[in-house]
Structure formats: C-alpha cells, structure tokens
Ligand SMILES: NC(=O)C1=CN([C@@H]2O[C@H](COP(=O)(O)OP(=O)(O)OC[C@H]3O[C@@H](n4cnc5c(N)ncnc54)[C@H](OP(=O)(O)O)[C@@H]3O)[C@@H](O)[C@H]2O)C=CC1
C-alpha cells in the first residue's frame with residue numbers, strides 16, 4: 314500500500330522512513346517537504362545517502378489520488394488544516410502532532426490556537442494502540458499520542474482501572490532525551506546547554522498535562538489530576554517516566570506487577586518487568602517496546618510506576634506504524650520487529 318509522510322526533514326520522519334523501509338505491506342512513495350521540496354532525501358539526511366528519493370511539494374489533490382495513508386510529522390497547527398480534506402477522501406491519516414488529541418476548549422487553552430474544525434476533532438481517535446485498538450481499527454483519522462503521555466498512560470491506566478492507587482493527584486516525573494524537541498534550531502537544544510546538564514522545563518504549563526489527564530479519565534474511567542514535571546537529560550533518545558501515588562489498601566509491588574502483566578498479556582510491545590529489574594532507556598532504544606515496572610514502598614505506602622520508551626519509536630513513529638497496522642488489519646508488529654540497540 315502506498316503511503317506518504319508530511320514534514321519529511323524532521324526526526325519523526327527519519328524514524329518513519331527507517332521503519333517503513335522494512336515494512337512488508339506499506340511502501341513509502343511520497344515525502345512531502347515545506348522547506349526542501351525539489352531536493353532529495355540524501356541532502357537532508359546524510360545517513361540515507363544511498364537512497365534516492367525526491368522531496369516533493371504539498372499537493373493535497375495529487376496525494377489523495379496517489380496514496381492510501383498519510384503520516385503527518387509536522388509541528389502542531391499544520392495537520393488541523395491539511396488532514397481533514399484527505400480524510401474526507403478516504404485517505405487514512407495518522408497525525409504525530411497534537412492537533413487532534415484534546416477536546417476543543419482544552420486545545421484552545423493549552424495550544425493558544427483554534428482547534429481543528431468540526432467534525433474532525435470529534436471523529437479523530439486517540440491512538441494509544443494498546444488501549445484503543447477497536448476504535449483504531451475503524452478510524453478515519455488517528456491522533457498519535459505524545460511521547461510523554463504514551464509512557465505515562467501505559468503505566469498509569471492499569472492502576473486506575475484496577476483501583477490500585479488511592480484517589481488524589483499523581484506525580485509524573487518525566488525525563489527526555491533532546492530529540493524529543495525536534496530537529497529545529499533552539500537555544501535549549503544546543504550542545505553546551507544539554508551536555509552534562511539536566512533541567513526541568515514548562516513546569517505546570519506543559520501541553521501533555523491535559524493530554525494525560527483527559528485520556529486517563531476517558532480510557533481509565535477515573536478523573537485524575539497529574540503534577541507533570543518534564544525534564545531534559547543529556548541523551549539523544551529515550552524517555553523515563555516515574556510516577557508516584559499512594560497505593561490503595563492491599564496492593565504490594567508484586568501484586569501490582571502480576572495484575573499489570575495480565576493486562577498486557579497479549580500486547581507485543583509492552584514488557585512488564587519483574588521487581589528489581591527496573592525499566593531502563595537503553596533496553597528499549599531503537600525499538601517499539603515500552604518497559605514498565607512497579608514498586609510499593611512498604612514504609613510510606615507509596616506506589617511507584619516506572620516506564621521507559623524510545624521517544625521517536627513508541628513515542629512517535631513506531632506507534633504511528635503500529636496504528637496503521639491495526640487500521641489495516643495487518644499484524645500489529647509488521648515492520649516493527651526491531652530489537653533494541655544495545656549497548
Ligand atoms: N520528537 C519526538 O520525540 C516526538 C515528536 N512528536 C511530534 O511529531 C511531530 C514531528 O516531530 P519532529 O519530527 O520531532 O519535529 P522536527 O522539528 O524534527 O520536524 C518537523 C518537520 O515539520 C516540517 N514543517 C512543516 N511546516 C513547518 C513549520 N511551519 N515549521 C517548522 N517545521 C515545519 C519540517 O519539515 P519540512 O521542512 O520537510 O516540511 C520539519 O522538519 C511534531 O508535531 C512533534 O510534536 C510526537 C512525539 C514525539
């Protein structure tokens with residue numbers, strides 16, 4: 314099946330190209346670029362200098378004729394304009410940006426912009442693959458989750474569903490490699506700012522706060538407030554989320570672990586780690602795995618959940634391909650049988 318990527322010169326696109334290159338059913342025939350149309354892929358990605366693929370200008374009409382699915386890997390605000398006309402014409406859309414993840418009012422408040430026009434915001438399906446597969450299989454437009462919400466929700470949702478944490482806010486301490494900020498030039502992404510440095514940013518105002526809370530309520534069935542503290546750590550890739558909440562009565566670390574193993578028994582990309590074998594970013598690097606682990610501190614009664622993903626794979630391009638696989642009825646793992654790169 315022919316597919317296209319919009320936003321061809323970014324990190325998310327590079328990862329989509331890597332994954333789709335080995336996909337058995339999807340053929341990446343169109344790369345759409347706003348900055349480099351008319352050029353070639355190898356000009357912007359020297360690591361792909363052996364591939365000759367042109368970068369093309371956006372033409373929605375032509376795209377709808379030529380491909381059956383389009384991945385949007387551009388910043389927020391692009392897909393809300395360009396994706397609905399494609400979806401109207403039956404092209405499957407998978408959006409890596411945040412345009413279709415929040416309800417209208419929330420979007421206005423946290424993105425400071427107008428949400429996508431009715432009815433596409435309502436019709437879009439939030440693509441957390443492990444939790445929304447039946448809806449994803451029918452979806453016209455898939456809102457791929459953000460990287461931090463993916464890691465957080467995969468650890469948090471089983472706890473909410475099983476009642477293993479008491480009511481009250483959940484603290485989400487989240488650390489990310491700098492590729493999460495994209496390939497654009499920013500002072501906070503410079504080597505001298507990131508190397509041998511760690512820093513929180515957007516504390517209390519990050520857009521992933523409403524995304525986590527909204528989908529924790531919608532999927533997990535329980536209103537939950539989160540205190541979300543994103544931080545940059547001196548790595549290229551990887552996210553480690555540690556969440557804290559008071560455990561409900563009777564839940565030990567071992568019991569939580571067994572319960573969550575059962576929840577993800579048939580999920581090919583979620584690996585629930587045994588007590589002591591805690592998730593590590595290097596164990597998932599370059600792969601679509603999310604590793605999660607749980608501890609209940611007997612002295613304080615606090616439950617600690619830990620989740621590691623590669624932000625560009627399970628946090629972006631990998632989950633996007635997983636969602637295409639679900640949508641098309643292909644094996645969920647098609648193109649994604651990537652072992653982590655270690656060390
Ligand atoms: N990096 C990550 O870990 C994750 C990213 N995401 C989301 O995925 C999307 C892509 O992210 P990522 O690849 O990291 O971002 P990058 O900044 O690396 O790339 C985005 C690309 O979008 C294109 N683009 C189109 N219009 C514009 C514009 N007005 N301004 C700037 N760029 C534009 C550019 O490609 P061209 O010039 O070829 O058009 C650019 O290279 C974003 O929405 C991001 O929030 C989601 C989860 C994780």
Ligand SMILES: CC(=O)N[C@@H](CCC(=O)OP(=O)(O)O)C(=O)O
Pocket residue numbers: 389409410411458459460461489490491492493494495543545
């Ligand atoms: C390290 C870093 O900067 N990370 C990005 C999150 C990447 C992501 O998931 O972005 P979207 O929700 O916009 O798709 C950030 O904090 O904005």
